[in-house]
Amino acid sequence: MSRPNPVSDVPSGVLVVDKAPDMTSHDVVAIARRSLGTKKIGHCGTLDPMATGLLMLVVQRATKIQDLLMSEDKEYVGTLTLGTTTTTQDRQGEPIEEKEVPGFSAADIDAAFGKFTGEFEQIPPMVSAIKKDGVPLYKLARKGQEVKRDPRPVRVDRYQIDRVELPEVGFTVECSKGFYVRTYAHDIGQELGCGAHLSALRRVRSGRFTLDRAITVDTLKTAPRDELFKQIISLAEISLMRGA
Secondary structure (H helix, E strand, C coil): CCCCCCCCCCCCEEEEEEECCCCCHHHHHHHHHHHHCCCCEEEECCCCCCCEEEEEEEEHHHHHHHHHHHCCCEEEEEEEEECEEECCCECCCCEEEECCCCCCCHHHHHHHHHCCCEEEEECCCCCCCCEECCEEHHHHHHCCCCCCCCCEEEEEEEEEEEEEECCEEEEEEEECCCCCHHHHHHHHHHHHCCCEEEEEEEEEEECCEEHHHCEEHHHHHHCCHHHHHHHCEEHHHHHHHCCC
16 A cells, blocks of 8 residues: 655554564564654564564654563563474474473473572573674674673563473463563473473563454555544553553
């Protein structure tokens, strides 16, 4: 759908998008820039191409509070698959090792998850946007390079085992910013002794923002610009939501 040239009356605020699979967070930003008619758009918290769910776009003056919004806690619903570790710690990577999955009980699974609660440290995956000497790690990983990564403090406030259908385990986790759910799945697999990778992920909350206010990527592509403007959560409402 063709769009007019950039306009000056684009409202400032947050547009919540339900990211589709097999696209990057930057893809969504590019679509939003065309659809809304402004280049001044950023996103709060990268979602891997495999992942779906809540992606917050900061529009116009809301870009000034991007870091503030990114610092809030998150909630994810995911699935890990036991028995196979991969190069990316998720299903998009190449298998590294495969092991037989024992007949774990629900209590066994819960005990492994329980080891990763409260405050602890994660070693970020090589396939991540963290930079080493100014170069994102994922670019080094594409060249087959692996560099030492320092552990980073993270926090899990709550987890829930939603289903156990071995080799798959469905779960919900509420966590701090900077938390890698891929690494969480990998580490739980290591704890259980058979390895694991993240096979599905959906972000359902970031701070006070949920999918209740989200629009689909298709809507972002095709809806009239005035309709999209109405979906932008204003700075005033954001201030009230955050209790500021």
